[in-house]
Amino acid sequence: MADPPPAPLLALRGIGKSFLGVRVLDGVDLDVAAGEVHAVVGENGAGKSTLMKIVSGGYAPDEGTVEFAGRPRAFHGPRDAQRAGVGIIHQEFNLLPERTVAENVYLGHEPVRRGLVDRREMLDRTRRLLASIGETALPADSRVGRLGVAQQQVVEIAKALALDARLLIMDEPTAALADQEVELLYGLVRRLQERGIGLLYVSHRLTEVFDLSSRITVLKDGRRVTTVNTAQTTADELVRHMVGRELSSYYPQRAGPDDRGPVRLTVRGGGNRKLRGVDLELRAGEVLGIGGLQGSGRSALARALFGVAPFTTGDVELDGEPVRLRSPRAAMRAGIAYVTEDRKGEGIVARQSVLDNALLASRAVFAARSGRAARTARVRELLDAVEVRAAGDDQEIRFLSGGNQQKVVLARWLALTPRILLFDEPTRGIDVGAKSAIHDLVRRLATDGAAVLMISSELPELLGMSDRIVVLRDGRIAGELPAGATEEEVVALAVGAVREAAA
Numbered sequence: 001m002a003d004p005p006p007a008p009l010l011a012l013r014g015i016g017k018s019f020l021g022v023r024v025l026d027g028v029d030l031d032v033a034a035g036e037v038h039a040v041v042g043e044n045g046a047g048k049s050t051l052m053k054i055v056s057g058g059y060a061p062d063e064g065t066v067e068f069a070g071r072p073r074a075f076h077g078p079r080d081a082q083r084a085g086v087g088i089i090h091q092e093f094n095l096l097p098e099r100t101v102a103e104n105v106y107l108g109h110e111p112v113r114r115g116l117v118d119r120r121e122m123l124d125r126t127r128r129l130l131a132s133i134g135e136t137a138l139p140a141d142s143r144v145g146r147l148g149v150a151q152q153q154v155v156e157i158a159k160a161l162a163l164d165a166r167l168l169i170m171d172e173p174t175a176a177l178a179d180q181e182v183e184l185l186y187g188l189v190r191r192l193q194e195r196g197i198g199l200l201y202v203s204h205r206l207t208e209v210f211d212l213s214s215r216i217t218v219l220k221d222g223r224r225v226t227t228v229n230t231a232q233t234t235a236d237e238l239v240r241h242m243v244g245r246e247l248s249s250y251y252p253q254r255a256g257p258d259d260r261g262p263v264r265l266t267v268r269g270g271g272n273r274k275l276r277g278v279d280l281e282l283r284a285g286e287v288l289g290i291g292g293l294q295g296s297g298r299s300a301l302a303r304a305l306f307g308v309a310p311f312t313t314g315d316v317e318l319d320g321e322p323v324r325l326r327s328p329r330a331a332m333r334a335g336i337a338y339v340t341e342d343r344k345g346e347g348i349v350a351r352q353s354v355l356d357n358a359l360l361a362s363r364a365v366f367a368a369r370s371g372r373a374a375r376t377a378r379v380r381e382l383l384d385a386v387e388v389r390a391a392g393d394d395q396e397i398r399f400l401s402g403g404n405q406q407k408v409v410l411a412r413w414l415a416l417t418p419r420i421l422l423f424d425e426p427t428r429g430i431d432v433g434a435k436s437a438i439h440d441l442v443r444r445l446a447t448d449g450a451a452v453l454m455i456s457s458e459l460p461e462l463l464g465m466s467d468r469i470v471v472l473r474d475g476r477i478a479g480e481l482p483a484g485a486t487e488e489e490v491v492a493l494a495v496g497a498v499r500e501a502a503a
Contacts, residue, residue, distance in 0.1 A: 057081030087165030097145030251464035289466025337413035403434025
């Protein structure tokens, strides 16, 4: 007689949760075995984050039971869950910018010697921890506020690992990581599995889900739709469970040769502290994709064109006329819009309303009171046109999903009727349904005559959306690829596996 299977490390049964009478979770069952990666997927609002907060002690369930390590548990807050062996990597950063990496990693459980914090030991532990995840170049004594988005995400990962968790929840852990950093995370996940640690992995990136997990649970409208073995399902099936349509509908049709208009933007020999000798043309009616590794100069290019960190050498022309883009205000007045990669830090004002956020650009460009009512009416029309889902335009934007926040940012820029739109990671941290809506909006803008430059770390998105792809490496253009290029061709240019395009 075969031995019964071991009890799961985590078992959720009939979990229900409501907020202000709104049902957020309804009868959810889920379990995770020791050493298993169990992925949880679904659109924004499906209940994923709420379920993770219940597991990690942030919320108490209204109904159902939580069993951890074979016994019923009722966590009385996150610290209680941490003491039991549950760690979580949050989707949004939860770091103290004025403190060092080490101080953040060991916040609340600092090593002590003779009644005082042992800073040398704390730094040594942090260095060892960072080395274990392949981040030897990240100084343990660096102030977190000086780090880039990707490095801050690595600190979040190290912070969770320092708690010695038996179950680790990863809620969108790679949302801010470049491709090579994602590979480091893959290695870390596999090492954690080997040590018997169970992982709950929440991600919108289906490639990661298939690469890492052994089982996948799909949530929709607060209910569990299905749990499947990863090896026995496909991306198309998962998308149908989540949003009711095929994966192939992610990307709208590309522009044809006759759809592209005249050259709208020209850069010749553009350079600054992070860019060198950039030659670039962007046409009306096209989506020009920008690829490359983290630190290759992709975001620096967008920020130079928007006047945040302007070109100090070279020439820029708009519609054939020389232009000096020395500030964001100058760029906006020239008809350039910029959707930043850091939506939380730079894209929105979290405690202001949807309407106030959508009016930010208009108020910056048009200081006069005259015409204010008309501009406000126009912004409200645009919020409706991009289908922002909110309780009202007076609702604080922080309460909206990532996809709806991004739509508000888009409405802000569309109010200026821009000629050129710069998108830096436009769908980062957004679910598959909202991604499709953003993709359609981007393509529609190009079809209506705008010139679109789009940066993306997600190769399927870069390939699916771009009419041409320019790849950067070390602040220079490494080459250009046509529509229909392969992932291998993009990566080869990004890492220098092929000879650079002739200058």
